Amino acid sequence: MTQSLLKKAKTYCEDHKCRFTEPRMQVLKIIASSKKPMGAYEVLEKLGQITDNPKPPTVYRAIEFWQEHRFIHRIESLNAYVGCEAGHRHSGSQFMICDDCGTVIEAHLCDLPQPLKDTMDQKTFKPSKWNVEIHGVCEKCV
């Protein structure tokens, strides 16, 4: 997905008056071209193969930027990051994480499932953001 995501990201930046800079581009490229979620320091290491001795804040800033603009997601249970093509503007994300091969599959539900909505109502809780992480075994690894 690397190329298409980079292109989308570039267009997005142009449209939204933010800069598609070299470090941002490189970091997105590195994360997008990985099949598995990457830790920030893995990204840093990869980046070090391209640019001269980059430092953690470079990576973390770019990660933060792309997260805000939803081109990457953080997998909380792995402290790692994955690219996202979907461009969804809703506030939920759902991941299936294969504990065997490490692959992450993203689902793209737009709405909070009803049983959870019901719980929100019962507790009078106003959700703004939600994340689901499901660990298990993927098709290939069964």
Added chain:
Amino acid sequence: MTQSLLKKAKTYCEDHKCRFTEPRMQVLKIIASSKKPMGAYEVLEKLGQITDNPKPPTVYRAIEFWQEHRFIHRIESLNAYVGCEAGHRHSGSQFMICDDCGTVIEAHLCDLPQPLKDTMDQKTFKPSKWNVEIHGVCEKCV
């Protein structure tokens, strides 16, 4: 919930041939008596008020133990831990996290909601563990 949870935990240990030791007891007590999730180093600090200069592994070991036996949960998006009275033996957890006051409310759904089950089926993914974290604003903080 502190007392009842400690009691449950003690009984559980007796029944399951694991030891209800001093550091485990203290750590569970500290986490259970907090209304909000606590970070490991907050627990460590509290523990330091009771015992002499405890070290991180003491806390992390106890946390790991109680997590395994489901007396506490980790809130991934906060790197923090909360007590759990439910004693559920199923493999899912769901939390509502108030970004205003920090309170965490746990839901207790037994089953993966249908839309997510459907996604699992579509992708032929075999789930073993699932976690939902919903950020938002609680009743009191609206």
Added chain:
DNA sequence: TATTAAATGTTATAATATAACAGTTTTATA
């Protein structure tokens, strides 16, 4: 082109978590 805003580079350090090994307590069993 001067000013401002946005972004980067760099140093240092904070926050979170675990490895490794010695020593102790409890449990199992000879």
Added chain:
DNA sequence: TATAAAACTGTTATATTATAACATTTAATA
């Protein structure tokens, strides 16, 4: 009940993940 094995703790050190702070550069815009 002595002894071995297992479970657990104490301690030192260090790994891993993430951010604060400030100087500098780049780009947008007045």
